[in-house]
Amino acid sequence: MNTTGSNAATGAAQNVHNPDYLVDIQHERLSFFTPAGEVKALNDVSLYVRPGEVLGIVGESGSGKSVTAYSIMGLTAYPGRLIGGDVWFNGHYINTMTEKQMRRIRGNEVSIIFQDPMTSLNPVYTIGDQIREVILLHTDKTKQQANDRARELLSLVGINEPDKRLRQYPHELSGGMRQRVMIAIALACEPKLLIADEPTTALDVTIQAQILNLMMDLKKKLGMAIILITHDLGVVAGTCDRIAVMYAGKVVESGPTDDIFYHPAHEYTKGLLRSIPNLNEQEHKRLIPIEGSPVDMLNPPAGCPFAPRCRSCMKICLNRPPEYTHLTDAHFSACWLLDKAKFEAQGEEKI
């Protein structure tokens, strides 16, 4: 675990923190130094989460969505290292925090639920042990009080017969039930932020609906913010206030949910929306796929990372990474096409 970066050495933030934001990430760069070379997992990522809001991060595997979220908790696995930019969470400047300080925040102010609830619960401890552990660690409650709180949490996440469940082991529960237990553990200290990393990917559709409903109910009750990481555009459409679309270690587009779905600005977002079949379609329409393969992160392209797969790629796209263009205050996208008129005037042509 290593959260120290170049600015951490000097201890000073390079950017200005906006105190209205619960999570404020600015120009974050994070690389994994592997034997094969430096993998630039995050390449200038900026995003924010307001208190009580639901941010969806969508992107394919390897786009950096989990790495971004984990870095808020200071969870960057070796050989990864934060090498630039600033990360603030709830007033804490994460870049310079020690492991000991981080431990006080994790599970308390921010918690996480993972994709696979079987591997994230400890098989040799009972459900009760695992919920009580969090409570005893972060509060002054006695064992008896912690037990009462654990029972209360299980009822909160819709598990019946909580007394019986507290004595059971993870293997005795179904997948959906285990995910409910994970949520109970995550909410034990009423965190300000819940990071949900593909929370329903391993679950069946009917169970997915239950878990998503539960998360949204709890958000309303407890007023926490949620970062929902997923590759399923259907899931974000129904749950998120805002969406950040990631591709090859960059946020290529971000904005309110409706803007992303009805006025997508980046060619990758448009491509994703075109490529998924719609259940409500009345007739058969051929899908329009995004051609090509995902980026090789060891040798990312010099310009826009999406340029090699983009239908409207211009010369400049191959050479210079695009800057953000704001379409509205909250909706922005990194695509040279948004400045197309300007380039056309300068004699740029489509490749």
Added chain:
Amino acid sequence: MEQTKLVEVQHLQQFFPVSGGSFAERRVVKAVDDVSFFINKGETLGLVGESGCGKTTLGRTLLRLYEPTDGKIFYGGKDITHVNMLPYRRKMQIVFQDPYASLDPRMTVGDIVGEAIDIHHLAKSAQERQDRIIELLSLVGLNSEHANRYPHEFSGGQRQRVGIARALAVNPEFIVCDEPISALDVSIQAQVVNMFEDLQEQLGLTYLFIAHNLSVVKHISNRIGVMYLGKLVELADSYELTFHSVHPYTRSLISAIPIADPKVNRAAHRIVLQGDVPSPVNPPSGCRFRTRCPYADACCAESEPEWKEVSPGHYAACHHLDRVR
């Protein structure tokens, strides 16, 4: 249009013994229990259901990769339940879910595709074999230089193309596609779905397309069957099934699918099923869906619902079809 049945199963059963437990009672998992359907030549039948409902087992039993416990399998009108499968392996193939686990890491892509050609003696010379491999690779959008590479050098989408090329090597008529796109990234899924459609048109293939993603299944299939705990609960034309389903399970399954359209999503009325899927070792008596069904009553616990044709080509098994409508 004249339609001929290419594949048909009647009252197919596939039970697996459960290890452990007392030896006095040998318990079994009824993975597939009394399932009957047919697939017409040139069509795609989709099969959806939640994990553990028996859809993969059904696909494999159909190919006799498992020996069926009971029931009959017909291919081209002939009963193949107990015959030597070798001649039929040339006609019936399978594409697996996980493109990482289903390709031998120590074989080149050329050999993976070529193995089937060797087994069935489909090439007379080394040159003919090589030409055929290259032809197959180009059919799935790969090129000749890929033949000498190993699976680890490919991305997930490319590996799945290799898996498809291998299935096509023997010129099959029928392919079981077992969750062929679930392991792929969203942006790659559409490429592979389109390829399945193109290959079907070019080669006149018949598919059994197994997946848990109903949106994709509806897109690619002519008809769809829905499974729950080893039973087929509804079967109909894909549009009929999507928009006019009659079984309460199908209805809740459809309503649970999140649609990638925020306004539709907000307006949607969700039927959220309570509880979990019961264990297939000890399924509920009568109708297996009754423990989660909003319409269930005493009748559902007593007797198993009949598999009825509710309108031409639309089948369902439920005691309360009139109430559901």
